[in-house]
Amino acid sequence: MAEGLRLRALRIKHGDRPLLELDLTVPPATILSVMGPSGVGKSTLLAAITGQMSADFGLEGEILLNGRDLCPLPPQERRVGILFQDHLLFPHLSVGANLAFGLAPQVRGRARRARIKDALAEIGLEGFHNRDPETLSGGQKARVALMRMLLSEPDLLLLDEPFSRLDATLRSQMRDLVFTFARDRALPVLMVTHDAADAEAAGGPIVQLES
Known part of the structure; x- marks a missing residue:
């Protein structure tokens, strides 16, 4: 335990x-x-x-x-996962690519895409895979940062x-x-x-x- x-x-x-x-x-x-x-x-x-x-x-x-x-x-x-005052999303990556950064390298291909899709749904951002992080609201950025950290398990x-x-x-x-x-x-x-x-x-x- x-x-x-x-x-x-x-x-x-x-x-x-x-x-x-x-x-x-x-x-x-x-x-x-x-x-x-x-x-x-x-x-x-x-x-x-x-x-x-x-x-x-x-x-x-x-x-x-x-x-x-x-x-x-x-x-x-x-x-150990950590969340800061600043969300520290990578500006050169899409929302989906930011989330993918949290996944283990061995999660690839279809499984990787499915994990990102499910993660976006879990934080209420379905369809945001290709969005530029700079177009997100403060709350949306915070949710992406949280989920990216959680995907690292x-x-x-x-x-x-x-x-x-x-x-x-x-x-x-x-x-x-x-x-x-x-x-x-x-x-x-x-x-x-x-x-x-x-x-x-x-x-x-x-x-x-x-x-």
Whole structure:
């Protein structure tokens, strides 16, 4: 049975200065919110989990995902998906080609086309395969970015303020969509946010980091 994300006696330092200490578990289908002021280490925590932490930071402890120790693994082998404030769609690729980027290379031909078609239907964008991403609304771009990440079949979802640039109505819709997708797939989720409404909507535990 999946164990989710486990941060065991995790300590991060910036040079000789302690930045944060955490010991926590995020079970499958649970959304844990991490809050705190700028500079307290929220983005550094995400970088540590994805394997992209700057060399001037030091890490002690363990990062376990479903029992696997992530620390020795390169980023591409960690099976961690992340959504950012910016949707980061490739402007030179169509919507369908952006989604295809999330698929494993061994998914080819007819199976690849079918997966993309089904993915577009799942996010309510049937017929958008050949659309230029720049012609999409903010909400449509967010849905494509979410589905591209999910097509990579991650075991963990990280959210780095992904709703902060959306208006109130769209923000609520996207929160519901992301949280529902994550729970339906039994993914553990760690969300960094400055917005208490995001944390409340997540319905999970909240960790408050202090400077």
